Amino acid sequence: MPFGTKADESSPSTPAPGSGAGVGKEQRVTKQRLAISAALDELDDFVSTQELYRILQNQGVSVSLATAYRILQSLADDGLVDVLRNGEGEAVYRRCAVTGHHHHLLCRSCGKAVEVEAPAVETWAARTAKDHGYTEVAHTVEIFGLCPGCTARKAAGLL
């Protein structure tokens, strides 16, 4: 099974926390989980697990690296944060303001991200897949570039 296994980004059914009617996997509210969640709230950009770990350390919050991996993965599984792979294949996380299906415009220099919607792309993807007989389609669309700030910085020779 080559790839794509979890290339899907659709998460139509939120586990509905609270009323443990379904899955039943309850999460305990711990200091570490809150710390990571809070850190993500303050961050506007995507961060890798390693980066988040360092950030927490600088804040004086003590969280084990392994735990950071576990919590981030857990949050991602629950759809509480967005995950995507940067150019190096590292998993990066971010709490997104926009809910539902959307894509990103990332600065390759500073990591700044902007959420964008792409209705035209959605239809194109669906149509293309259909034309080729593909079903159960999912897709990834990410745009990389230099944000206004970094563009200016580069023009000024500071980059």
Add this chain to the structure above:
Amino acid sequence: MPFGTKADESSPSTPAPGSGAGVGKEQRVTKQRLAISAALDELDDFVSTQELYRILQNQGVSVSLATAYRILQSLADDGLVDVLRNGEGEAVYRRCAVTGHHHHLLCRSCGKAVEVEAPAVETWAARTAKDHGYTEVAHTVEIFGLCPGCTARKAAGLL
């Protein structure tokens, strides 16, 4: 170049053997390089370095894993093969029939790939980036799904 170039700060300290003028990096035609190139020619789908390494071994071709990594990277740098990251963040390679900029439609079950062009997406990406003041834009667009064959197989309960 389908991907966001090298997002990292490259390696400015490259010793640049010889004169820094022009490309200068000549490639020697070796048995291993030919073997890998040939293997890629026969493959219709994306393969990771590890997979290609195993394929070569099964064919009785002896190529070191480290060499496979080096050659694949070299081919990718020269634009002779396409590189992209699968859902797991692994780098996967493929010799593409279509030259120039294009995207892929991949089967998440068997790995079968189809090249597709997306003029509408190109313009959308360029326009979106411009609207947000981003420059030097690159983008990734990949579609994952079940190819006709796998769809049928699944419908027949064989998957």
Add this chain to the structure above:
DNA sequence: TTCACTGCAAATGCTTTGCAGCGCC
């Protein structure tokens, strides 16, 4: 009290690199 969560450290698995010998030009 109970059991999920943590931390620590060892383990994994992919990828890169140092170095000496080999083979293409």
Add this chain to the structure above:
DNA sequence: GGCGCTGCAAAGCATTTGCAGTGAA
């Protein structure tokens, strides 16, 4: 014959996992 290319093995890294102690419910 020179120098890039290979192979081998060790090194490097990010990420995962086993296990026992800790703390939330």
